[in-house]
Amino acid sequence: MATTATIKSPSKSTWSGGQAPMKASYGKLMMWFFLLSDAFTFSALLITYGVIRYSYPQYNPEIHGEVFKFSTEYWPIPDYVFDGVPFLHGMHLPLIFVSIMTFILILSSVTMVLAVEAGHRRDRKDVEKWMLWTIVGGLTFLGCQAWEWSHFITGKEEGLKGVADATKFFGANLVQNQYGPQGFADLFFFITGFHGTHVFSGVVLNFIVFYNVVVGTYDKRGHYEMVEKVGLYWHFVDLVWVFVFTFFYLI
Amino acid sequence: MSEIKTQNVHIDSHEEHHDDHAHHETFISKYIFTTDHKMIGKQFLMTGIFWALIGGALSLIFRIQLGFPEADISWMRPMLGEWITPEGRLDPEFYLALVTMHGTIMVFFVLTAGLSGTFSNFLIPLQIGARDMASGFMNMLSYWFFFASSVVMFSSLFIETGPAAGGWVVYPPLSALEQAIPGSGLGMTMWLVAMALFIVSTLLGGINYITTVINLRTEGMSFSRLPLTIWAFFITAVIGLLSFPVLFAAALLLIFDRSFGTAFYLSDIYIGGEALPQQGGSPVLYQHLFWFLGHPEVYIVIMPAFGITSEVISTNARKPIFGYRAMVGSLLGIAFLSFIVWAHHMFVSGMDPFLGSVFMLLTLVIAVPSAVKVFNYLTTLWKGNIVFTPGMLFSIGLVSLFISGGLTGIFLGNSAIDIQLHDTYFVVAHFHLVMGSAAFFGMMAGVYHWFPKMFGRMINAKLGYVHFWLTFAGVYLVFFPMHYIGIAGFPRRYYTWSSFETFSNIFQDLNAFVTIAAIITFAAQFIFLFNFFYSIYRGRRAPQNPWHSNTLEWTTPIEPGHGNWPGAIPTVYRWPYDYSKPGAADDYIPQTVPYSETPESNTDFENELAALEKESGVEEVDETKE
Secondary structure: OOOOOOOOOOOOOOOOOOOOOOOOOOHHHHHHHHHHHHHHHHHHHHHHHHHHHOOOOOOOHHOOOOOOOOOOOOOOOOOHHHOOOOOOOOOOOOOOHHHHHHHHHHHHHHHHHHHHHHOOOOHHHHHHHHHHHHHHHHHHHHHHHHHHHHHHHHHHOOEEEOOOOOEEEOOOOOEEEOOOOHHHHHHHHHOOOOOOOOHHHHHHHHHHHHHHHHHHHHHOOOOHHHHHHHHHHHHHHHHHHHHHHHHHHOO | OHHHHHHHHHHHHHHHHHHHHHOOHHHHHHHHHOOOOHOOOHHHHHHOOOOHOOOHHHHHHHHHHHHHHOOOOOHHHHHHHHOOOOOEEOHHHHHHHHHHHHHHHHHHHHHHHHHHHHHHHHHHHHHHHOOOOHHHHHHHHHHHHHHHHHHHHHHHHOOOOOOOOOOOOOEEEOEEEEEEHHHHHHHHHHHHHHHHHHHHHHHHHHHHHHHHHHOOOOOOOOHHHHHHHHHHHHHHHHHHHHHHHHHHHHHHHHHHHHHHOOOOOOOOOOOOOEEEOOOOOOOHHHHHHHHHHHHHHHHHHHHHHHHHHHHHHHHHHHHOOOOHHHHHHHHHHHHHHOOOOOHHHHHOOOOOOOHHHHHHHHHHHOOHHHHHHHHHHHHHHHHOOOOOOOOHHHHHHHHHHHHHHHHHEEOOOOOOOHHHHHEEEEHHHHHHHHHHHHHHHHHHHHHHHHHHHHHHHHOOOOHHHHHHHHHHHHHHHHHHHHHHOOOOOOOOOOOOOOOHHHHHOOOOOHHHHHHHHHHHHHHHHHHHHHHHHHHHOOOOEOOOOOOOOOOHHHHHOOOOOOOOOOOOEEEEEEOOOOOOOOOOOOOOOOOOOOOHOOOOOOOHHHHHHHHHHHHHOOOOOOOOOO
């Protein structure tokens, strides 16, 4: 299998040892591999979602009645579950609020890109500014999620009649919910909660990095690679939200 | 230390740092919270040995129950207390806990942490020419998470309701409902906590192994010059990185089902006539998630053993490994296939039979890369100048066990035959040979082979031979009869079969035989233990390169300090398997010898490389020779 012996010279080939291939630092590599493994965790959870969801029938107007109503017989249509917006009580505004949340999170990814770019220029003021906006975006998303959760937990006026007795149940917890099968709320809490935990730890990491930027740690170190590393994590968390959003809200 | 100082002239700041470090070493920073990969490797080894003894002892207790169900075992009461009934029998609930803990301990704590943890840590930096792991701190954390996990798992052995008892696979609903059996209570909770910690440890370790291999190879150590040990550890770490998170997800969902009333795995369950509120979950879903880890896990266990065996067999056959690229390719093939065969554990779980046939096909395909490895081991041995060191014997033992156990895998992989054999002792025999014993033999081969590098002394070879032959014969005597017991239909995990005429009369003597063999095999391990600890302190001093091996670890001082090489890290010029090269003066040429120094044994192509070396000091080359 002897192929060509390329003449070396000062510049060496990428994989022949004695250097980090493609100049990637070990820290950045570690972050990539961690994200790879985290992606498998989320995949497992989303597959769980798929398995449980498709064990239930879809809502079908011919069988279940022309007007959609919540029932434990079939999986709810997300448009009817997530139709609340703060201060606009009683209006049917499907997915408006969650779209705003998603937009904010994606914007925070944009500001993170700008922070990384400023880091490359070693412009401390700019890094500070964009990191701060990223943190604000993350916190806003978490705040929105808190409202979304409490709205989901409190429930809607109509409620759902219990099977065993005539009492009505409002809102949702891990055991019961007014929107449909038990698994619907269980999965909603677990997966958006697991994602929210990731966002929260991302905000904490962003804050630590922001603090280090402000006190000049990275100036002293001579590079802003930490910003890049938390940036990778932040984009990943964003990307995961796109999938969570698709699974829970769109389909 | 003086040696290090003389080198100070030309060391870079990095080395100076390490030099520095050595001066301030205290007992705690050297032996306990150490960041030195060699010490961390030894920590994993010692903990692994501890767990192997516990796991082995547990198996003897239930083997006595299986072999001698009528025996009076009240003499165990001082140790097992209430788990021995007043009539002097083993408590049936505790029997279940014993098999569960034996499986968990052996698979995760001994053959994953004890094997990968020991040798990946110890060998990766030494064999690729690095001063330490990419992150020594994360490496330390990896051990201490494992230690914390061990403490939790060990404590669960002593609680009143007993440790987890739902089998090492902890299928719900048995594991999800606290009221199901005593072992599903606190013991199960502790099992889950311990496993969560264990997964964190594995991920920290794995990420470190991968980045170290990618980033810290020394000058000239291209991937095609990596020893096969490193290839194996590298690919093992990748498998672990991708499969353990899925177990993590599965365990989290199980925790919610157990403690917070969710219904991910539960549906339509009645206990004592009362319906449980959980609706809509799927227990088969858990099995899918579990086996998505569970199957790759068996390769996580066996692949480091393959790597060690490749290295030991080539060194001691004094021949280049046969088909280096095929060996790497088969590792990659096995790694890829390991992710798409998991459902062969679930042929009788209520899966679509068509899906079963797909998984059957993929499962049987694994026989191809496995056979490539076996044939390459045999062809490496063929006409070699074999040196039968204890490490070599254990490596050859691995090949033998892998063949014997692998053949039955071809039966079990057939979804139709599996209906008869599923959950019988045939399966137990199969995986104990192919993965349990084979991986254990690989681990032993590694310990015997790298003992001189670990402790600077030689381990006694004569005791090693006794240990090997007793273990080798013992393992076959234990597991071979189990095939017959399994074909007869004995189910695994059953406390007793005495109510079945056929089983109690015809096969009881075979079971008793297995038990006696197991006791002898276990006892033989104490020969190793004595030899191991005695040799650490009293063994003959090791020479620089006791096995005349080519790899880099033998170029370090006999007892390397933190940083491994006192001077500059050596440069690598060739692959690690130049044994008995025609024309060469010695029967081995270390990786650090340039081609320009071996004109007598060079091929034409290597002569070209030698010319390049001369031109520019250190050459840069695309490909190895072959």
